[in-house]
Amino acid sequence: xxxxxxxxxxxxxxxxxxxxxxxxxxxxxxxxxxxxxxxxxxxxxxxxxxxxxxxxxxxxxxxxxxxxxxxxxxxxxxxxxxxxxxxxxxxxxxxxxxxxxxxxxxxxxxxxxxxxxxxxxxxxxxxxxxxxxxxxxxxx
Amino acid sequence: xxxxxxxxxxxxxxxxxxxxxxxxxxxxxxxxxxxxxxxxxxxxxxxxxxxxxxxxxxxxxxxxxxxxxxxxxxxxxxxxxxxxxxxxxxxxxxxxxxxxxxxxxxxxxxxxxxxxxxxxxxxxxxxxxxxxxxxxxxxxxxxxxxxxxxxxxxxxxxxxxxxxxxxxxxxxxxxxxxxxxxxxxxxxxxxxxxxxxxxxxxxxxxxxxxxxxxxxxxxxxxxxxxxxxxxxxxxxxxxxxxxxxxxxxxxxxxxxxxxxxxxxxxxxxxxxxxxxxxxxxxxxxxxxxxxxxxxxxxxxxxxxxxxxxxxxxxxxxxxxxxxxxxxxxxxxxxxxxxxxxxxxxxxxxxxxxxxxxxxxxxxxxxxxxxxxxxxxxxxxxxxxxxxxxxxxxxxxxxxxxxxxxxxxxxxxxxxxxxxxxxxxxx
Numbered sequence: 001x002x003x004x005x006x007x008x009x010x011x012x013x014x015x016x017x018x019x020x021x022x023x024x025x026x027x028x029x030x031x032x033x034x035x036x037x038x039x040x041x042x043x044x045x046x047x048x049x050x051x052x053x054x055x056x057x058x059x060x061x062x063x064x065x066x067x068x069x070x071x072x073x074x075x076x077x078x079x080x081x082x083x084x085x086x087x088x089x090x091x092x093x094x095x096x097x098x099x100x101x102x103x104x105x106x107x108x109x110x111x112x113x114x115x116x117x118x119x120x121x122x123x124x125x126x127x128x129x130x131x132x133x134x135x136x137x138x139x140x
Numbered sequence: 141x142x143x144x145x146x147x148x149x150x151x152x153x154x155x156x157x158x159x160x161x162x163x164x165x166x167x168x169x170x171x172x173x174x175x176x177x178x179x180x181x182x183x184x185x186x187x188x189x190x191x192x193x194x195x196x197x198x199x200x201x202x203x204x205x206x207x208x209x210x211x212x213x214x215x216x217x218x219x220x221x222x223x224x225x226x227x228x229x230x231x232x233x234x235x236x237x238x239x240x241x242x243x244x245x246x247x248x249x250x251x252x253x254x255x256x257x258x259x260x261x262x263x264x265x266x267x268x269x270x271x272x273x274x275x276x277x278x279x280x281x282x283x284x285x286x287x288x289x290x291x292x293x294x295x296x297x298x299x300x301x302x303x304x305x306x307x308x309x310x311x312x313x314x315x316x317x318x319x320x321x322x323x324x325x326x327x328x329x330x331x332x333x334x335x336x337x338x339x340x341x342x343x344x345x346x347x348x349x350x351x352x353x354x355x356x357x358x359x360x361x362x363x364x365x366x367x368x369x370x371x372x373x374x375x376x377x378x379x380x381x382x383x384x385x386x387x388x389x390x391x392x393x394x395x396x397x398x399x400x401x402x403x404x405x406x407x408x409x410x411x412x413x414x415x416x417x418x419x420x421x422x423x424x425x426x427x428x429x430x431x432x433x434x435x436x437x438x439x440x441x442x443x444x445x446x447x448x449x450x451x452x453x454x455x456x457x458x459x460x461x462x463x464x465x466x467x468x469x470x471x472x473x474x475x476x477x478x479x480x481x482x483x484x485x486x487x488x489x490x491x492x493x494x495x496x497x498x499x500x501x502x503x504x505x506x507x508x509x510x511x512x513x514x515x516x517x518x519x520x521x522x523x524x525x526x527x528x529x530x531x532x533x534x535x536x537x538x539x540x541x542x543x544x545x546x547x548x549x550x551x552x553x554x555x556x557x558x559x560x561x562x563x564x565x566x
Contacts, residue, residue: 048226049272051554056564070560076272086563088163095563126163128274 043133049076051129053086060084060095060110069136071095075129084110084131089119093128143374144250144281144308145288146262148231148269150224151276151296153244154182157223158213160274161553161561169210173198177214177548178393199438214549220244222554226273234265247285255308262304282307285376286369289326290317290344310372317345317370327366332359344370388426390414391484397439398480404433405467409532411485412466416459417520420513425455425493429462429485431469436481444480446473455491458509459516463532 044050055069063084065071073086079098087096087107096107096117107125109117119125150156154172159165169186173179179197180187190208192201198212205212224243231238237249248265250258262279269277280291287307294316295305307313322333325344335358341347347355348370356364365375390411398404408431419425432447450465450472466485519528551559 046272048229051561052557053561053563056562070557071563075274091164091166093163093561093563128163 043072043135045132046074046076049129050074050132055095055134058111059114060097062112063097063110065095065110065131065134066136069134071131071135072133073129074132077130077132079105079127079130086128086131088126088128089123091124095131098127098130142251142255143283144253144255144258145283145285145374146235146248146250146258146265146279146281147241147245147285147288147292148248148262148265148277148279149245149292150227151278152182152184153224153275154213154215154220155184155187156275157216157220158211158550159184160223161219161550165211169208170213171205171210172213172215173548175215175392181215212548216549216552217243218552218555219550223273223275227269227275227277230269230272231265233268234261247288250281258308259304259306262306263302266303276303278303278305280305280307283372284369284374286326286366287313287372290320290324290370293324294320313348313372314345317348318343320344322347325366325370327362332363335359388415388418388424388490389484389486390418391482391486393482394480397436398433398483399476399478401470401474401476404474404480404483405470406533407483408433408466408470408485409463409530411483412462413459413529413533415485415487416457416462416513417517419457419490420517422490423492424490425457426487426490427452427455429465429469429487431466431473431483431485433470433473433480433483435478439479439481442478444475444478446475448473455493456509457493458513460509460512460530463530467532 051073053071053073055065055071056067058067065084071084071086077083079085081098081100083098085096085098085107086093087098089107095110097110099106099108107117107119109115152170155165155170158170158172167186168184169190169192170184171180171187171192172182174181177198179195180192180201181195183192183194187210190204190210192204192210201210204210220243224240228238228240228246231246231248235248235250236252239247241247250261253261258281262281266277266279269275278292278295280288280293280295281304282288282291291305291307294307295301295303298305305316307316320343322328322336322342322344325347328336328347336342336347339350339358341350347367350367352364352367355367359366368375392407392411394407398407412429415429428449428451430447430449432445434445435441435443437443448469450469452461452465456462462485516528551561553559553561
């Protein structure tokens, strides 16, 4: 099956159905016309800073991010306690939950069945961006 | 209000794009190769430190790259173009007037910003671009575009400036201009450098001190302009259109070798199709094309390098006219018995189509051709390049010996859903 690429910043239209109108009769709905719903605007608040990625594995299922989900990642946001983040630890990129406790920030797995996450004291940690949405497609 | 320009550009731009998507590349030497993996066109600081020169042919540095663990990429213009677009979207939040000068450089109009706040704004711009897109940049500020470009060079080569150089004030200019060589002045080519050196001119400050009249005699009007610009008097404004190109070329090395006339004509027709697109995009036309092809100096066997120029009765940018002329050129100089490695089309003295002389005899039907070309370009814009093309350029589905090779291209991370980065567990 052909999957067309998502171009960040271009609207994706979902049709908003209007009744078919016979010529000659003004439609009572004309005064109430809205723009079609544009999901891109919901998913992508800041296009130049947003990147789309695919998730592999179950390390973030407790925060609702599943194997095979698409995620949107916004680099312009400052992570808050409880945010899912894409993070580089010693050159490895992964998803973690961002925690701030008593002014100290740390990272955790988003899966209770995993052991506590400990990158070690000398780890080089760099937050790539904050996960803002996931997209799951049920029929491929 | 005095004019002020900023020139912002990405540091080792193509390499920096690759680094955004692969954190492992952070401190490693990285290079990106030109089309067909011919030579290095972008190098990180680590790669430069190993002595890899701009434009170094791949076959001369292959061993070094292997030995030193240099990460080598084929060019991924789809990715770099998207990152460039993102960066320019960020610039729009800082300036209302922007000129995209090339894939990695843009001029911003800084005139509305108070002189004392320009450097601070440039720092804010840099950090926003870096945070949002991941690409590191440098910013040069000056009262003219030439000085902004110069300031950018200084910022690039002087780490203690932390990425921003502001040449707004006379003091800053008298401090920095004596330290900049001629090769770093925008618009001074190799030939002019030699002439200027003969005058005893060796730095940007020396050039600024010349009398404009003298410069006009030896360096033409352009030279005179450069002097005014270096002294802080703008002669080059922000262009809403790119400067008129004087020449245009489409050349490719073949992935394999081409030995048949049919295949060569097909390759050249494809080049002509691309050339037509380029010319129409800039509203330019040409009254001749030069066709050339040659064998590889690295191959054994007989070598041959030939070219021929085909003239048109009048200037045109019609793909079909270009394809006809180019194919005719190939037939004129074709010889069997050689394994050709590279072919191309060149044209110089481009003219704006509207301003070109009409032919008395052999005039083309511009009306009709214009409409056809518009339709062709519109289809290819909408559906992707190469969807509609002259049959002479060969059927795209065929495996072609002359298609560009991209052996080490990274995924198109930002424009193809099936190529976005996969985040696993670490």
